[in-house]
Amino acid sequence: xxxxxxxxxxxxxxxxxxxxxxxxxxxxxxxxxxxxxxxxxxxxxxxxxxxxxxxxxxxxxxxxxxxxxxxxxxxxxxxxxxxxxxxxxxxxxxxxxxxxxxxxxxxxxxxxxxxxxxxxxxxxxxxxxxxxxxxxxxxxxxxxxxxxxxxxxxxxxxxxxxxxxxxxxxxxxxxxx
Numbered sequence: 554x555x556x557x558x559x560x561x562x563x564x565x566x567x568x569x570x571x572x573x574x575x576x577x578x579x580x581x582x583x584x585x586x587x588x589x590x591x592x593x594x595x596x597x598x599x600x601x602x603x604x605x606x607x608x609x610x611x612x613x614x615x616x617x618x619x620x621x622x623x624x625x626x627x628x629x630x631x632x633x634x635x636x637x638x639x640x641x642x643x644x645x646x647x648x649x650x651x652x653x654x655x656x657x658x659x660x661x662x663x664x665x666x667x668x669x670x671x672x673x674x675x676x677x678x679x680x681x682x683x684x685x686x687x688x689x690x691x692x693x694x695x696x697x698x699x700x701x702x703x704x705x706x707x708x709x710x711x712x713x714x715x716x717x718x719x720x721x722x723x724x725x726x727x728x729x730x
Contacts, residue, residue, distance in 0.1 A: 596647070603648045607655050619659035627662060632705060635665040639672025640681075649673040657727040663720050664712045671704035 575582025
């Protein structure tokens, strides 16, 4: 029980604050509860398919293939593949992190993992199509063409700034899991 309380202390405090606040402002409490359950339902609909695809990726794609196309010596090919996979992805950003963990397990270069996450968050093809229809192709393509180098530059800077022993510790966490 003590470890449970320690592990979930912040969540329990948040629930307590929510309950107290809801006692004084019932409508606000109802709105928070509705939003929370809507988000939880959306997450429960998105996460299982992602984990199924990850399981298939983990079983069907050999580590050697991932290293060849996205590993340390992948160069431009790895960068382009990371951008393409991230841009073609569907679902909210929290879905990118389990995929990134499998990429790390498979030996994908750290910079390419960061590029993948950046592409997932900013260059999704459905978002680009929506922007073209809503804001015009000039805006959408300009944003897209600015985002691509921005993602690569940020990933490169992060790779330089993170000490190699910390990067290794991150990768070690994802081996044999």
